[in-house]
Amino acid sequence: MIKGILVDLSGTIHVGETAIPGAIEALSRLEGAGLIVRFVTNTSRKTRKMLHGDLVRMGFGMPQEHIFTAPLAVRRYLEANGLRPHLLVHRNLVAEYDGLPQDEPDAVVVGYAQDDFTYRNMNEAFRLLKKGARLLATGRTRYFEGTNGLDLDAGPFVTALEYAAETQAVVLGKPSADFFAAAAAEACLAPEECVMVGDDAESDVGAALQAGLKGVLVQTGKYRPGDEAKISGHFTLAKDISAAADAILAQLG
Incomplete structure (x- = not known):
């Protein structure tokens, strides 16, 4: 049924x-x-509140509570396991993790960081993983349909970190x-x-x-x-x- x-x-x-x-x-x-x-x-470029606002402007009428996002699932995992995140996510999404302790991080959170997928940022995440931090990912999606065609998603960057740090991501989306x-x-x-x-x-x-x-x-x-x-x-x-x-x-x- x-x-x-x-x-x-x-x-x-x-x-x-x-x-x-x-x-x-x-x-x-x-x-x-x-x-x-x-x-x-x-989608890990916007908070649930931002996504809802976009959808309402397009004419959709669902309440915000009816949207379940991968970043929300990641936050719940961090809270449940008492983890301190290092964020490699889109700048719009940083606010989704407000209130969580982030000193001496023991988890690396990877979402769609877009232009922040730089060598420096990837290397910083890699070093934390080699020290034992847990790798958490919003998803393994390879690409998505962007405004001007297909765009790389977070998946390829998650895979690169797994390979380099010899670890396995916990995928929460x-x-x-x-x-x-x-x-x-x-x-x-x-x-x-x-x-x-x-x-x-x-x-x-x-x-x-x-x-x-x-x-x-x-x-x-x-x-x-x-x-x-x-x-x-x-x-x-x-x-x-x-x-x-x-x-x-x-x-x-």
């Missing part, structure tokens, strides 16, 4: 500052059918099964009661299937022809979020 929908943001319901045609109406139809709709993202489970739990649902809708074949749909969710891959955003071959397991391929909503509602009968 499908009870809830987890929806990716960038590339799935919007690209840049523009809503994908039909996205607002599609989400309304899903909620109108009695489904719980929540939003999940690895997609494609971590724990991330999907936590997002479902926020809606008081079990993973098997949820469908994940996204434009990333591996981190959105393939990983969701591995975590026990159902999946719908939309052919918008970062999707490129042939991406569906990267997915192992049964899923639905949809032209866009509107077609995804049609397919999900059809399964409800």
